[in-house]
Amino acid sequence: MFTPKKQVPFRISTRLIWISSISLGILTSIPKIVDHHFDPAEGIADFAVTSGFALLIWYYNIYTIPAYANRTGRKNVISPQLFKGLGVGLVLMFLLSSLQYYILSHLNFGPKMLMYEVRGILINLTFYMFIHILYQTYMNQQVVRELERSMAANLEAQYELLKQQVNPHFLFNSLNTLKYMVESQDSHSAEFILKLAAFYRSTLDSLKLNILPLRAELAIMDAYIYLQKARFEDGLLITQELQADLNETFIPPFTLQLLIENCIKHNIISLEKPLHISIYREGDYLVVKNNLQERKIPEASTGLGIKNINQRYLMLSDKEIVILKTDDTFTIKLPILHEYSNH
Incomplete structure (x- = not known):
């Protein structure tokens, strides 16, 4: 008798999440490193804020995008979940930037904050789009698998029915x-x-x-x-x-x-x-x-x-x-x- 397989859960490689987050932190620190007045503490703080933000946004979107799609059935890219995620990202970046300013109080907080918020929005949008595309691809694969399973089960049911008739x-x-x-x-x-x-x-x-x-x-x-x-x-x-x-x-x-x-x-x-x-x-x-x-x-x-x-x-x-x-x-x-x- 045909036994349906359990649905494969939606996952993104942990290695991809960490490598991409660390890479973003390194990329945003490069301008600081090549600066003639390079301050190691400021470069490390810049790296830590960006990498930490990227990690948190990765996991936030991985959890919320599938949950929102399953709850509402919506597949549109532009949705209330997108604006909610942007709002969460702004608050999160503000908290991380404030922590950095608390540690390095000599920095000019206003321009730094604006730069970090813009950077956070760009990272958030990129991850949101990437995860959204991955999740839609995953859902399409599940539909194909379910159709194949249904066709196989239906053929088996018809065969068994024919034998009985x-x-x-x-x-x-x-x-x-x-x-x-x-x-x-x-x-x-x-x-x-x-x-x-x-x-x-x-x-x-x-x-x-x-x-x-x-x-x-x-x-x-x-x-x-x-x-x-x-x-x-x-x-x-x-x-x-x-x-x-x-x-x-x-x-x-x-x-x-x-x-x-x-x-x-x-x-x-x-x-x-x-x-x-x-x-x-x-x-x-x-x-x-x-x-x-x-x-x-x-x-x-x-x-x-x-x-x-x-x-x-x-x-x-x-x-x-x-x-x-x-x-x-x-x-x-x-x-x-x-x-x-x-x-």
Whole structure:
């Protein structure tokens, strides 16, 4: 079964952060070094202020840009976060410059402050643009990875679904039932053939889809139930209590049919011990519930049917199905999928 990979976190190399910050400090100190009246203390202070500011701005933007984008969903370069970052940078540079003036009180604070603030704005803007571009590239890569993951999971789901739909046991049982009906001149033989053909035609058509309206899924389910009722008669009792307003909600193809097939596969069905399957709504869930009367010798199963359904729901809505098992009942709750997330 396909297992989704965890998303790779957004990171920037620590080496890049430190090397770039130290390099900026060295570059801004060069004019001081080549000056005829070079003061080592002033050069070191200039280096320390610029490097320290660059480091702090690096980490501030690395933390705030992704957080802002994830919270608001905005991708624009010019955003409230940009102006907020510039404001933080101005305050930060003022504090660092004030610390430098406190240590080297002989400096002319006014012109120095203006120079440092301009330098801080330029460094801040450069880092902001660089990190913003890197983060957008990272997000685009995550989208591509998610699409590839979804395509792989969808292909696996379709393959597993196809294997279950062309189950030779189901086809063999259906043909045996049809043979008995024809031999006994059952008047429903023609209808049985039409339902069987319609069911397999729906299988091939729906394999191309990720979701389909619930009304279409109910039509597939009804055809499948008709075929199974011809075999089990009153040993299989199915009640469906879904309101009409759910018809335009969505569901992965063949979900209900697969769940009913699982019920039939794993439980005893007879006229003395009929299998009751109920389909109804409970809050934001579609519920499929059956009385539990498990076979002593279970039918061979891959165990992938319910996992397959759960994987498809995770792909479509990030919601998992709910499985409840007691001594007497087995219940599966399917999240109701609407066309719009704010429905």
